[in-house]
Amino acid sequence: MSTDPDNGRTALVKCLVWDLDDTLWKGTLLEGGEVRVPDEVRQVVQELDTRGVLQSVASKNDHDLAWTRLERLGLAEYFVLPRIGWGPKSESVRAIADRLDFAYGAVAFVDDQPAERAEVAYGLPAVRCYTAEQAASLPDLPEFRPEVVTVDARRRRHMYQAGFEREAARSEFTGPDEGFLRSLDLVMGIGRAAGEELSRVEELTLRTSQMNATGVHYSASALRSLATDPAHEVLVTTLTDRFGPHGAVGVTLVRKDAAVWHLKLLATSCRVVSFGVGAAILDWLVDQAARAGAHLVADFRPTDRNRMMEIAYRFAGFTEEPCVCRDAVPRPSEADVQRLHLVSERRETPVTMVVEAVDLA
Amino acid sequence: MTAPTHESQGHRGIVTELITFLESRTRASWGEDVDLFATGGLSSMFAMELVVHLERTHGVSIRGGDLRLDNFRTVRTMADLVLRLRTDGATDG
Numbered sequence: 001m002s003t004d005p006d007n008g009r010t011a012l013v014k015c016l017v018w019d020l021d022d023t024l025w026k027g028t029l030l031e032g033g034e035v036r037v038p039d040e041v042r043q044v045v046q047e048l049d050t051r052g053v054l055q056s057v058a059s060k061n062d063h064d065l066a067w068t069r070l071e072r073l074g075l076a077e078y079f080v081l082p083r084i085g086w087g088p089k090s091e092s093v094r095a096i097a098d099r100l101d102f103a104y105g106a107v108a109f110v111d112d113q114p115a116e117r118a119e120v121a122y123g124l125p126a127v128r129c130y131t132a133e134q135a136a137s138l139p140d141l142p143e144f145r146p147e148v149v150t151v152d153a154r155r156r157r158h159m160y161q162a163g164f165e166r167e168a169a170r171s172e173f174t175g176p177d178e179g180f181l182r183s184l185d186l187v188m189g190i191g192r193a194a195g196e197e198l199s200r201v202e203e204l205t206l207r208t209s210q211m212n213a214t215g216v217h218y219s220a221s222a223l224r225s226l227a228t229d230p231a232h233e234v235l236v237t238t239l240t241d242r243f244g245p246h247g248a249v250g251v252t253l254v255r256k257d258a259a260v261w262h263l264k265l266l267a268t269s270c271r272v273v274s275f276g277v278g279a280a281i282l283d284w285l286v287d288q289a290a291r292a293g294a295h296l297v298a299d300f301r302p303t304d305r306n307r308m309m310e311i312a313y314r315f316a317g318f319t320e321e322p323c324v325c326r327d328a329v330p331r332p333s334e335a336d337v338q339r340l341h342l343v344s345e346r347r348e349t350p351v352t353m354v355v356e357a358v359d360l361a
Numbered sequence: 362m363t364a365p366t367h368e369s370q371g372h373r374g375i376v377t378e379l380i381t382f383l384e385s386r387t388r389a390s391w392g393e394d395v396d397l398f399a400t401g402g403l404s405s406m407f408a409m410e411l412v413v414h415l416e417r418t419h420g421v422s423i424r425g426g427d428l429r430l431d432n433f434r435t436v437r438t439m440a441d442l443v444l445r446l447r448t449d450g451a452t453d454g
Contacts, residue, residue, distance in 0.1 A: 311409045314428035 010142045013053060013128065014102050017093050018079075019111035020059040020066055023132040029061055029069060037073055040136040045078050047139045051146055052153025054100065054160060057082035058092035058109065080160050089116050090123030097127075100160070108143070110135050150199045152247035162244035169243075178352055181275065184241040186353035188280055193227050193234040193251075200236055200248035204267060216301060216337060218253060218265055231255055233360055237281055239272055246272055250281055256360070260325040261289045261344075263298040266309065278309060280350050282316040284357055289344035291361035295325040296342045299332060318342045375419060375440040382414060383436070393436045408433050415439060421446040 021028045024045075027035035048055060056079055059066055063084040070076040081099055083092035089111070097107045104126035111117050112132035121129050130138065138144050146153065170180060193201050202220035218226075227234040237250030249272045253265035263285065268278045289296050298318055300310060318340035326339060349355045370378070376393055383391045386407075391397070398408065411433050412423055421443050423432075432442045 308409055311412055311428055314426075315408055315430045317430075319426060 011105055012146055013108040013143045014106040015054040015056060015080075015096065015100055015108070016048060016138070016144075017056045017058045017096055017107065017109045019089075019109075019113070019116065019132075020057060020061060020070075020084075022112040023110055023135065024057075024075075025073070029066055035069065037075065038136075042075070044135060044138055045075060048144060049078050049157055050154055051139075051144070051149050052156040053144060053146075054157055055079055056096045057084060058089045058096070058111075059084045060086055060089070078157065080157060080164075088119060088123070090120045093120055093124055093127055097124075110138070148199050148202055150203050150248075151196060152200060152203065155245070155247070158244060159246060162241075166241070166243050181352035184243075184275075186275060187240045188277065188353050188355050188357075189238040189240075190235055190252075190281065190284060190355070190357035191238075192358055193223070193236045197236045197248070198224055198227065201234065201251050204236075204248055204251050204269065216265065216299060216334065223251070223253065226253060231257075235358070237268070237277065239275065239277060249277055252281060252285070254285070254360075256292070256294070257328055259294055260328050261285075261292070261294045261296050262329045263296060266298070268309075273308060276350070276352065278312040279316060280353060280355065282312060283347045283350065284355055286316065286342060286344045287347040288360045290346045294344065295323060296344050297326060297329050298340045298342075299337050300340055301334065301337045313340055316342070370419075372440050372444060375443050376436050378418065379436045379439055382418075386410075391436065395436075396434055397436075398430070398434060411439065415443060419443045419447075421450070 018024045021035075024041060025035040025037045027033055029035055045055060057066075057070075059082075061084050066084045067076060067082065070079065070082075081096050083095060085092075089109070093107060093109055094104070097104055104124045105128075107124075107126075108128040108130060109117065109120050110130040110132065111120075117129040117131070120127055128143065152159070166184070169183075191197065198220070201223050223234050226232040233252070233254045233256065235252040235254070236248050237252065239246040239249045246269075248269075250268040251265065252263070255262040255264060266278065266281065268281070286296060296318070298313060300313060302310060319342070320338070321341055323341050323343070326341060329339070332339065380391055380393070383389075383397075408430060412428065415421060416423060423442070423446065427442065427446070432438055
């Protein structure tokens with residue numbers, strides 16, 4: 001059983017790859033006759049989609065014929081990156097996982113043929129394999145049951161599909177980097193975390209280790225109680241572009257005092273690194289602090305995964321320089337947390353996006 | 362990872378390599394003293410890519426206060442940074 005090394009729970013399946021003949025549907029397409037999707041299997045597809053589990057296809061079939069059939073069955077839209085052809089299924093599953101940038105341990109495969117499951121298991125031992133008989137009961141298994149189902153989970157498939165369109169647009173675009181970003185019509189929203197936003201905060205803190213600047217973990221319940229503390233601001237960043245919503249992509253935790261604002265947590269999703277979201281949040285916060293007449297002090301603990309965030313802090317202008325305002329911030333509870341400092345000044349919003357944000361000052 | 366191939370280059374070699382890299386990534390042409398981050402140029406995100414590129418290709422490690430945006434503003438300032446870090450590294454060693 002695959003478990004998550006961070007918390008010992010059963011590791012969630014992030015993508016389920018379906019075989020078609022006698023698994024998703026009853027019957028064999030190329031042998032003629034009708035194929036039929038049992039109601040309980042259709043419900044599994046829809047239920048997993050609602051929970052934010054992505055689904056794909058690895059089938060040995062004629063591509064155009066099989067895809068047309070999926071469209072006629074009203075199921076094609078549920079599948080991302082389908083691999084329908086004649087290569088080994090382990091290669092299909094590998095290609096799907098690599099394209100999604102998922103670890104193989106986060107991928108599952110369901111197929112009625114023992115030989116196909118064995119071939120996938122041999123090539124990719126971390127992939128969890130299930131029989132066609134198990135298909136109807138997959139949503140009952142813990143690995144298919146995320147603890148929280150957020151608004152973003154429900155539209156995760158749409159966000160990935162928009163992401164593939166975005167990548168295609170990027171590869172066709174010629175010209176400077178900034179020109180491409182401008183062409184995306186990015187809108188970044190920053191708002192106080194309340195109500196449904198709090199479930200997004202929880203999901204983000206679980207998912208964003210790569211861009212978690214502080215390396216200091218705040219549990220969802222800690223953030224929940226800080227959200228109601230008048231001295232603290234818990235902020236959620238969302239991002240949208242012309243291809244659709246990225247959903248919640250960042251969490252910021254700030255303690256505001258008269259002379260200094262203490263940036264305790266800045267986490268952004270690695271999905272949006274290339275849009276400069278971390279830098280844009282920092283610029284916005286520097287501008288807000290300047291309006292309030294406060295300096296900024298930021299916690300940072302280097303880990304092997306958050307170097308990009310260190311660069312974002314440094315490029316925003318944070319340094320190790322001494323300042324009296326540092327004395328107003330309680331000493332870090334952990335010895336390896338660095339304190340970076342910045343004298344805030346008014347900053348303009350980035351030319352690459354529209355920023356719609358609350359006023360903190 | 363492949364071994365750095367430009368480690369023995371002087372200022373001119375670093376400048377040439379960086380301009381080639383920028384032109385391949387942006388499909389635009391760049392001069393040695395052009396401000397890369399002025400309006401219409403590169404995003405601050407691309408600066409992060411430059412950090413990684415300089416480290417991998419020119420065999421330096423860019424840490425702490427050296428990660429100032431001003432060090433990455435033009436091809437010339439980046440070449441200066443690489444040469445200085447190599448000298449510092451040699452002194453330390």
